[in-house]
Amino acid sequence: MDREETSARIAALIEPFNKKEVAITDATRFTDDLEFDSLTVMDFVAAIEDEFDIIISMNQQAEIETYGQLVDAVTKLQG
Amino acid sequence: MTDMLDDDVTQAHVDLFSKFDPLIAMRRDLLATGVTDPFGLVMERVISPTVAVCNGRETILLGTYNYMGMTFDPDVIEAGKQALDDFGSGTTGSRVLNGTYAGHKAVEQALCDFYAMDHAMVFSTGYQANLGIISTIAGKGDYIVLDIDSHASIWDGCKMGDAEVVPFKHNDIEAMEKRLRRIPEGAGKLVVLEGVYSMLGDIAPLKEMIAVAKKYGAMVLVDEAHSMGFIGPNGRGVAEEQGCLDQVDFVIGTFSKSVGTVGGFCVSNHPKFEIMRLVCRPYVFTASLPPSVVATACTSIRKLMHAGDKRAHLWGNSRVLHKGLRDAGFQLGTEEPQSAIISVIMPDLERGAAMWEALLHEGLYVNLARPPATPANMTLLRCSLCAEHSAEQVQQIIGMFTRAGKAVGIIG
Numbered sequence: 006m007d008r009e010e011t012s013a014r015i016a017a018l019i020e021p022f023n024k025k026e027v028a029i030t031d032a033t034r035f036t037d038d039l040e041f042d043s044l045t046v047m048d049f050v051a052a053i054e055d056e057f058d059i060i061i062s063m064n065q066q067a068e069i070e071t072y073g074q075l076v077d078a079v080t081k082l083q084g
Numbered sequence: 085m086t087d088m089l090d091d092d093v094t095q096a097h098v099d100l101f102s103k104f105d106p107l108i109a110m111r112r113d114l115l116a117t118g119v120t121d122p123f124g125l126v127m128e129r130v131i132s133p134t135v136a137v138c139n140g141r142e143t144i145l146l147g148t149y150n151y152m153g154m155t156f157d158p159d160v161i162e163a164g165k166q167a168l169d170d171f172g173s174g175t176t177g178s179r180v181l182n183g184t185y186a187g188h189k190a191v192e193q194a195l196c197d198f199y200a201m202d203h204a205m206v207f208s209t210g211y212q213a214n215l216g217i218i219s220t221i222a223g224k225g226d227y228i229v230l231d232i233d234s235h236a237s238i239w240d241g242c243k244m245g246d247a248e249v250v251p252f253k254h255n256d257i258e259a260m261e262k263r264l265r266r267i268p269e270g271a272g273k274l275v276v277l278e279g280v281y282s283m284l285g286d287i288a289p290l291k292e293m294i295a296v297a298k299k300y301g302a303m304v305l306v307d308e309a310h311s312m313g314f315i316g317p318n319g320r321g322v323a324e325e326q327g328c329l330d331q332v333d334f335v336i337g338t339f340s341k342s343v344g345t346v347g348g349f350c351v352s353n354h355p356k357f358e359i360m361r362l363v364c365r366p367y368v369f370t371a372s373l374p375p376s377v378v379a380t381a382c383t384s385i386r387k388l389m390h391a392g393d394k395r396a397h398l399w400g401n402s403r404v405l406h407k408g409l410r411d412a413g414f415q416l417g418t419e420e421p422q423s424a425i426i427s428v429i430m431p432d433l434e435r436g437a438a439m440w441e442a443l444l445h446e447g448l449y450v451n452l453a454r455p456p457a458t459p460a461n462m463t464l465l466r467c468s469l470c471a472e473h474s475a476e477q478v479q480q481i482i483g484m485f486t487r488a489g490k491a492v493g494i495i496g
């Protein structure tokens with residue numbers, strides 16, 4: 006799956022978590038812009054893991070601050 | 085290469101404490117409402133496992149995790165005094181150098197006997213036991229799969245090691261299995277669970293979870309800090325109660341709750357377990373427990389092997405308090421009493437703190453737990469029962485809760 010398709014699927018997954026309907030770009034930050042707390046992060050990460058059948062460990066999550074970084078990571082994790 | 089600063093130039097000072105500003109503000113706002121600081125209580129005198137003097141007032145203790153009431157057991161006290169006389173006040177050394185006395189070996193043997201396991205390793209605290217074992221056995225390229233509501237010492241053990249850390253939703257067997265299934269083949273896997281989760285007092289479906297973990301070839305560590313002495317036919321914990329203790333690779337426990345002193349341990353049947361004593365840094369690079377502490381722990385553990393009456397009384401207390409608080413209209417952490425922890429859910433931090441203080445004025449101490457330490461950011465009043473609470477004390481406690489709850493407006 007290429008980056009564009011991955012991005013489209015993640016964008017769909019993010020919707021229920023994007024309570025304030027922030028416009029998403031690659032630079033959107035999860036904590037600062039989307040105001041995700043740790044519980045939201047857990048549910049959102051679980052949704053992505055299930056959608057793509059991958060693991061995003063906490064170690065990897067620590068490196069992901071923006072939407073663009075997440076799309077890159079998921080694209081890469083799918084191999 | 086960056087240039088050195090000129091002699092007459094200094095950079096702006098950055099206060100490393102500014103990251104605590106939100107917490108400082110939250111505390112200030114809370115205390116500004118006039119409530120007593122819930123995290124600054126002093127026990128001026130301790131009269132028994134269930135009663136202390138706080139602010140000059142006799143107070144029933146309902147938040148101490150002193151489940152079996154061993155802190156004033158005459159045999160335990162006597163063993164401690166004897167050890168002070170015979171071995172002195174401290175070891176001044178690491179377990180692997182000059183800090184292993186006869187008493188340390190004796191308490192490890194008591195643990196082997198208590199759990200019917202081959203190996204026991206005693207740490208200076210339960211916190212260090214989790215920190216040490218988890219960070220040491222799960223290394224680079226290995227995966228730790230753990231419950232999201234795990235105790236801080238488990239999280240810190242994960243953080244200290246080099247393994248990949250993968251949490252799953254609390255007690256969710258399917259969520260755990262999905263994560264195990266996705267781990268690359270050949271990687272080492274450690275599943276970390278707790279018998280009793282201390283925030284809500286709920287237990288884990290260990291039998292099902294451990295069966296899944298084993299199907300995926302994982303090793304299993306279970307923290308039984310809040311079950312020792314009164315859950316399971318021999319008080320070995322939730323895994324024993326559910327008949328799966330033989331499937332657990334490592335049990336972590338503490339002396340700071342049912343045992344009634346301080347210290348932590350890991351018991352295991354792993355044939356190579358003894359190597360931990362050389363490679364586990366939180367075991368090696370710290371001083372061992374004082375002789376009096378290991379002597380009190382040893383005596384207490386051996387007495388807990390024959391504490392059937394106390395255990396039955398503790399469970400009775402738990403059932404009566406759970407029903408009493410529920411009937412009074414409080415929202416509790418579990419539908420049924422599952423452990424010796426009854427957690428009362430507060431509507432918010434302000435009213436939780438007000439309720440905590442109202443209880444203290446009634447003469448009752450409970451634990452206030454607040455976000456972010458709590459699941460789902462709840463504010464909780466955690467009650468932990470003791471086998472030494474009398475039936476009358478439990479009724480008194482229900483009365484105090486009811487009066488305070490009405491005064492603060494938490495129940496109608």
Ligand SMILES: Cc1ncc(COP(=O)(O)O)c(C=O)c1O
Nearest residue numbers: 209210211235309338340347348
């Ligand atoms: C689940 C759990 N594990 C470990 C610990 C740490 O025990 P200790 O007080 O011996 O450091 C505690 C207690 O705080 C606990 O609740």
